[in-house]
Amino acid sequence: MNHPAPAHLQGPRIKTGQPSATPYQTLSVKRLTPVLGAEIEGIDLSRELSALQFEEVSRALAEHQVIFFRDQHPTPEQHLAFGQRFGQLHRHPAAPHAPGLPDLMIIQADEHSPRANGEMWHSDVSCDAEPPMGSILYIHTCPPSGGDTLFASMYAAYDALSDRMKQYLSGLTAVHDGEHVYRGTYANLGVQDKSLYPRSVHPVVRTHPVTGRQALYVNRGFTTRILGIPADESEAMLRLLFTHMENPLFQCRFRWEPHSVAFWDNRCVQHRAMWDYWPHTRSGFRVTVLGDAPFYQPSSDHATT
Ligand code: SIN
Numbered sequence: 001m002n003h004p005a006p007a008h009l010q011g012p013r014i015k016t017g018q019p020s021a022t023p024y025q026t027l028s029v030k031r032l033t034p035v036l037g038a039e040i041e042g043i044d045l046s047r048e049l050s051a052l053q054f055e056e057v058s059r060a061l062a063e064h065q066v067i068f069f070r071d072q073h074p075t076p077e078q079h080l081a082f083g084q085r086f087g088q089l090h091r092h093p094a095a096p097h098a099p100g101l102p103d104l105m106i107i108q109a110d111e112h113s114p115r116a117n118g119e120m121w122h123s124d125v126s127c128d129a130e131p132p133m134g135s136i137l138y139i140h141t142c143p144p145s146g147g148d149t150l151f152a153s154m155y156a157a158y159d160a161l162s163d164r165m166k167q168y169l170s171g172l173t174a175v176h177d178g179e180h181v182y183r184g185t186y187a188n189l190g191v192q193d194k195s196l197y198p199r200s201v202h203p204v205v206r207t208h209p210v211t212g213r214q215a216l217y218v219n220r221g222f223t224t225r226i227l228g229i230p231a232d233e234s235e236a237m238l239r240l241l242f243t244h245m246e247n248p249l250f251q252c253r254f255r256w257e258p259h260s261v262a263f264w265d266n267r268c269v270q271h272r273a274m275w276d277y278w279p280h281t282r283s284g285f286r287v288t289v290l291g292d293a294p295f296y297q298p299s300s301d302h303a304t305t
Helices: 053-063 077-082 154-159 162-168 233-246
Strands: 030-033 036-039 066-069 100-110 134-141 149-154 174-175 197-201 205-209 213-215 225-228 251-253 260-265 269-273 282-289
Touching: 030 066, 030 154, 036 053, 053 260, 066 251, 077 134, 077 282, 100 174, 154 213, 154 233, 197 205, 213 233, 225 233, 260 269
Parallel strands: 036 066
Antiparallel strands: 030 036, 066 260, 100 282, 134 260, 134 282, 149 251, 149 269, 174 197, 174 225, 205 213
């Protein structure tokens, strides 16, 4: 009788396969890792995209989950217009925005900052009922070193789970709460707190509306409780999932240069910004594109009964 090889002799934990064979006509696409991330060349984000450029940027995002552009110089209006090609813009429930441009979120940390944005693994504003589909971050001022952003593929994190765990998570939902994230967070910048911050319930595994792939959709920043299981089990399960998602195997790390842009898909990617450059300044703007309510379409082999 053949015994299965021990787990450590069964090959790599993840096998990502080959990217799409369809070549791009308007872009050049260079992968950062086989799991996620690609640098895009041949496009000027300050100009209106042609229909084919739009289709190819959308495809690159779907294939690579987070895409990067160098040497871009969009004005605030051009940055907003680029975002609007991908959908209605999302307005942040708490963060400060550029004067007169409520959809242009300011991202800035310097020697006087009490905090920096995105220092914990998260998917942007997942506490919203319809969380952002994507975020487009333009950094114009960089520290001499540091200030990288880490991205992690939640497809890869999901795919690497055992079938037993996928089955356990299938159909579960979790609470995503903005209260502990936003209350008082921007007080130093003169932002008045709202009486309420968003709180929503989303599937623990979400099906991507474009690719149809399953992605883990709980994050350290916002997710507080898995519903329908005892509180201590929820706590232990979230701890396990957060640790699992942070495996470097599922990550890429972007080194910013002044005038770079990152466009990530919040439906399948989490990110974390490194504030390792104090007392230097890092600053830019984020435009965020509204998404849909997350849903879960069970794969036939992991359907709940
Ligand atoms: C964020 O949008 O979470 C900030 C990311 C960054 O500053 O790199």
